[in-house]
Structures are given as structure tokens and as C-alpha cells.
Amino acid sequence: MSTPDLMISATGLVKRFGSFTAVAGIDVGVRRGEAFGFLGPNGAGKSSTMRMIGCVSPPSAGSLRILGLDAATHGPAIRSRLGVVPQQDSLDVELSLAENLTVYARYFGISRQVARDRAAELLEFVQLADRADSKVEPLSGGMKRRLTIARALVNEPDLVLLDEPTTGLDPQARHLVWERLYRLKQRGVTLVLTTHYMDEAEQLCDRLVVMDAGRIVAEGSPSQLIARYSSREVVELRFGLDDLAGPAGAELVKALDGLADRIEALPDRLLLYTDDGDATTAAVAARSIEPTSVLVRRSTLEDVFLHLTGRTLVD
């Protein structure tokens, strides 16, 4: 791929805090128009990576080019062309929704009239037009998030960075944010987001990297990752906690030997990775094993993460 098509190009990117290495040498290439995700648990190094990409935190080592420019030498020029949605909303609660956008627009040298028009358009886009003149304070978490997204679009960026865009939101509010982000992508905007929600990554990302302890442990589209690191289906067998603790749990796993490609033991359930969930369920029953419940589902990125790291994404 030619360099102009790469919105972000990182090679051997490192972030150290004193003797601690938060990002341990990662290579990333993000193409124009795609939605790219960093998926990983808390502490994986996602935010540290995003802050380097946002040119607010200098890399400790490695090379980083954003929009074709060197992040080390062109920070202000890059920042002026990015949209940033930080993990914590930093809205001015004293101002109205529209004023939050117009005041922010001034940082980019956008004229008052253009800022006013753009604010009206963006509030329409995030479905908050009817509250343009209300104060921010009483808004719900989901509305504040949408307003923060609108604010990030004030300078008409080609590249928007979103750090955990829906953390802390209820399911309905999350879906609304996903839907707006999807529309943004349809308009040709490149989205880069971090998340520790596998469903968010599956919904939004064309391509993603799975991060753990500062490193990239896998890369691909959600379906490629699932095909590569998991089976088509998963049979979840739930048992009482006592059934799975210690030797009893080990006995159970042994009793299931040969029924699945792979078995993962979690504190409250066993996961059987298989291409035919119903056949596996029948085979379990034939061995007179009696879990408290059985669920057959398709594999998700959560299963990919579990396979790669031996841990679940969300505790």
C-alpha cells in the first residue's frame, strides 16, 4: 500500500513511564476510510497508544506518522486535523450544547458564522438539535457522549480517535453511539477506537489488533480473528462453583475429553469449542454429565482473547 493511503503508520512504537513499559514496540497501519480498533483489557496499553497517536504524549521509541506527517515534529499540524473523543467527557457544563461546539471551534480558528452553522449541523447529526440552547449539566451520559463526538467533528477531521467511546453507557445509549459512528464511517471518516468490549469491536471495526500487556497479540478483521483463533460454535456448560473448584473440576474436564477441539475452564462454566454445538451437547448428555445449564452460541472475540491470553476481557 502506498504511504498516502495510510492515515497512521507506527513502527516499533514504545511508551515507557519510568522503568515501566506500557507499550512494548507495536507496529500498526491504519488505512483511509476504515474503522480500526485496539481491543484489550484494562492496562493493555490502549490509551497510551491513543495518546501517542493524538500527539499529546511523545513516543519513547519507534516511528509514528499520522496523516503522512511525523508525530515527533508535526504535533500541532496533526492535532489540528484530528477529532478526539477522550475517555472522560470534558464538556463545559456551564455552557449550552451549541456553545460547547462554537467555543471549541475557536481553537481551530473557525469563524463565528461558520462555527454556528457547523454546530447546528453537528447537533442535528448527533440527534441533539432540540437541546441546542440547553445547558450540558442535565444531559444523560449517552447524550454527553454524543455531544463530545459532535465536538470532535467541529474541525471536519479526516481521522477521529475515540478512547472507549461507550464505556459506562447503558445498552440503548451504546447502540445510538454505534449507529452514529457507523454513519460517520459511511461518510468516509477514518475511525480509530479503543475498547474492552468485544461486541463493540465486532459492531464497529473493519480491522483490529488485540492488545495485551503492551503488545499486539493478534490482528485481523473480527471474522478473520474468530476463524483463526476459535471454532465456529461454543457450548457453555454451567456448573455450581463447588463442582468446578479443585480436583472435581479437573475430573469434569477429563470426563469431557475428546468432545471438543478445546476446552476452557472458567470459575463457573466450561467452554467447549466445537464446530457443531448441538452434536457436542448430545455427546455430553450421552456421557451422563449434568450441568445446571447448557448454552450453544457462536464464537466471539471474547473467545479469541481467552484463547490468546488465557484470560477473559472483562472481569
Ligand SMILES: Nc1ncnc2c1ncn2[C@@H]1O[C@H](COP(=O)(O)OP(=O)(O)OP(=O)(O)O)[C@@H](O)[C@H]1O
Ligand atoms: N502517566 C502514567 N504514568 C505511569 N504509568 C502509566 C501512566 N499512564 C498509564 N500508565 C500505565 O500503563 C499501563 C497501560 O495503561 P493504559 O491506560 O494505556 O491502558 P489501557 O489499555 O488504555 O487501559 P484502560 O482501559 O484502563 O485505560 C497501565 O499499567 C497504566 O497503569
